[in-house]
Amino acid sequence: MQVVMEKKQGAEVSLKVEVPKEKVKEELSLAFRRLAKGVRVPGFRKGKIPRRIFEMRFGQGVLQEEAMKKMYPEIYREALSQYELVPVVEPELEIVQFSPDQPLILKMNLITKPKIGLGRYRAVKVKGNKVKITEDEVTKVLEQYQKNYATYVPIQGARGVRENDWLIIDWEAFSEGKEIRGSPQKNFVYQVGSSFFPPSFSQELMGLKKDEQKEIEVEFPVDDSRKEFAGRKVTFKVSLKEIKEEKLPPLDDEFAKELKFDSLEAARKYFRERLKEAKDNWEKKRIRQAIVDRVVESTQMKVPPGLVERKIEEKIAELKGRLESQGLSFSEYLSQKKITEKDLKGDLASQITKDLKTYFTLEMIADKEKIEVGKEEIEERLRASVKGTQNEEKMAKLKEKLAEQGQLQVLAARMREEKVLDFLYKEAKIGL
Numbered sequence: 001m002q003v004v005m006e007k008k009q010g011a012e013v014s015l016k017v018e019v020p021k022e023k024v025k026e027e028l029s030l031a032f033r034r035l036a037k038g039v040r041v042p043g044f045r046k047g048k049i050p051r052r053i054f055e056m057r058f059g060q061g062v063l064q065e066e067a068m069k070k071m072y073p074e075i076y077r078e079a080l081s082q083y084e085l086v087p088v089v090e091p092e093l094e095i096v097q098f099s100p101d102q103p104l105i106l107k108m109n110l111i112t113k114p115k116i117g118l119g120r121y122r123a124v125k126v127k128g129n130k131v132k133i134t135e136d137e138v139t140k141v142l143e144q145y146q147k148n149y150a151t152y153v154p155i156q157g158a159r160g161v162r163e164n165d166w167l168i169i170d171w172e173a174f175s176e177g178k179e180i181r182g183s184p185q186k187n188f189v190y191q192v193g194s195s196f197f198p199p200s201f202s203q204e205l206m207g208l209k210k211d212e213q214k215e216i217e218v219e220f221p222v223d224d225s226r227k228e229f230a231g232r233k234v235t236f237k238v239s240l241k242e243i244k245e246e247k248l249p250p251l252d253d254e255f256a257k258e259l260k261f262d263s264l265e266a267a268r269k270y271f272r273e274r275l276k277e278a279k280d281n282w283e284k285k286r287i288r289q290a291i292v293d294r295v296v297e298s299t300q301m302k303v304p305p306g307l308v309e310r311k312i313e314e315k316i317a318e319l320k321g322r323l324e325s326q327g328l329s330f331s332e333y334l335s336q337k338k339i340t341e342k343d344l345k346g347d348l349a350s351q352i353t354k355d356l357k358t359y360f361t362l363e364m365i366a367d368k369e370k371i372e373v374g375k376e377e378i379e380e381r382l383r384a385s386v387k388g389t390q391n392e393e394k395m396a397k398l399k400e401k402l403a404e405q406g407q408l409q410v411l412a413a414r415m416r417e418e419k420v421l422d423f424l425y426k427e428a429k430i431g432l
Contacts, residue, residue: 003079011114011304015079016096019071019104028100031066064098071104079108086113089310111307116364119298121424126290128430131279133272141271142251145259152244160207161243165192167205168242175232182228187241201236213239222336227326231336284425291424292358299361303353311352312345362420371423373415378408381415 002018032051040046041057055063072093080087087110097105152166161167172184192202197218204216215237222231249255253263261267320330334341365371382398402408 001075001078003082005083008109009305010302011112012306013083013085013110013112015083015091015106015108015110017075017079017104017106017108019075019106021101021103023071024067024098024102024104025100027067027071028063031063031070035062035066060100068095068098075106076108085110087111088113088304088307109306111304111310114301114304114360116360117300118361118364118368119295119300121295121298121365122427124291124294124424124428126287126294126428126430128287128432129283130432131276131283133275133279135268137275138268138272139251141275142267143248146248146251146255147246149249149255149258151247153247155210155243155245158209159243160209161192161205161240163193163206164246166190166244166246167192167240168244170239170241172237173229174235174237180228180234205238205240208238208240210240210243213237222323222328222333224326227328230326231328231332287428287430288421288425291428292362292421295365295424296354296358296361299357301357301360303356303360307356308349308352311356312348315348315352316344362417365424366416366420369420369423371416371419373412373419377415378412381411 001020001023004016006014006016008014032054036049036051036054037047039049039054041049041053044050044053049057076091079085089111091111092109094107094109095105096107097103155165167190169188169190170184170186171188173180174183190196192205193199194202198220201216201218204214208214215235217233217235219233220229220231224230249258251264256262256264256267259267261270316330319333323330323333330341334344337344379395382395382402386394386398399408402411
């Protein structure tokens with residue numbers, strides 16, 4: 001087998017592979033034998049059809065496809081081995097020539113790992129922030145719990161709707177003159193200012209009085225989670241049945257006892273400690289990201305343009321799939337966002353390039369520092385995910401399922417990256 005490599009841009013290469021015609025003839029013959037076993041054709045016993053008749057009936061393409069299934073993995077491995085290449089994505093394959101009496105000629109466009117000039121990654125200096133908890137922050141937490149014990153008092157008299165009021169409304173929704181699925185809604189509970197509807201919905205309700213009706217036009221964003229509203233201009237016919245005002249209990253010892261604390265001060269102490277833990281964790285995450293950013297910035301690398309382009313196309317395909325499920329087109333999405341496809345691809349390219357540079361940098365550090373993830377570590381993580389069960393049958397099924405989906409390798413890669421981040425954090429010099 002002959003393999004000729006042509007270097008292209010950066011880490012992209014093209015391999016021209018030529019497989020001897022004798023090998024091609026042999027593989028096509030084997031492919032015919034495998035396929036003919038299950039073929040039944042009138043006038044011939046099962047599995048005894050002559051190859052000429054088989055090709056006339058089913059075509060040579062069927063044999064070529066079967067032969068390639070068997071040949072390609074071996075061809076691919078040998079081609080990579082000859083030049084010691086490490087591809088980062090599946091190659092683009094072009095069959096240049098495939099004939100029973102001619103050599104098989106393939107062209108494989110590969111994207112390999114880019115050359116990396118690793119910068120400083122040990123003893124990286126970053127500035128930490130001193131974590132402080134204010135009494136106002138503790139009070140805000142208590143106020144969140146306070147809302148769970150709120151009562152809602154109906155408004156008497158002719159007062160109109162105000163900010164944060166709770167309303168009982170009936171509504172119908174129409175788009176382009178047609179009633180939207182899920183409409184009408186009766187006795188719908190809605191807090192003015194909530195994010196359930198766009199802000200304009202609440203604004204139009206301000207001042208409305210009990211037993212009054214109003215027609216409201218609302219434009220929903222294209223990325224709204226409800227596909228019946230997403231990207232549409234919707235007309236609501238609203239009837240206001242009741243206005244209620246929220247009444248909160250006082251923040252005192254009696255309220256603290258409702259929360260199972262001896263006193264308000266005991267409750268404040270508990271939430272102060274929890275806030276400290278949460279802020280410490282966020283600060284640690286911020287420092288870890290700052291360390292990674294410094295390391296990546298100091299690394300010299302040209303991310304393969306072809307890889308970025310592939311990732312962009314994958315992202316756009318995912319976006320189109322989500323939009324389709326919401327009943328929207330890609331062009332409608334671009335119009336709503338007031339951007340062009342070129343703008344979108346530019347934004348994606350910037351983020352994808354950064355993500356890939358980070359990935360390759362962390363992977364190289366892992367290789368250099370010999371950071372690996374053992375089978376027992378993966379087992380431990382899986383056991384934790386099933387709450388430490390000792391049921392080996394359940395564990396075996398979980399591993400089998402993850403292996404079929406290719407998720408075991410993904411999990412191992414993620415765990416390896418976590419270990420690299422831990423390594424960088426321990427090595428860093430963090431000052432205040």
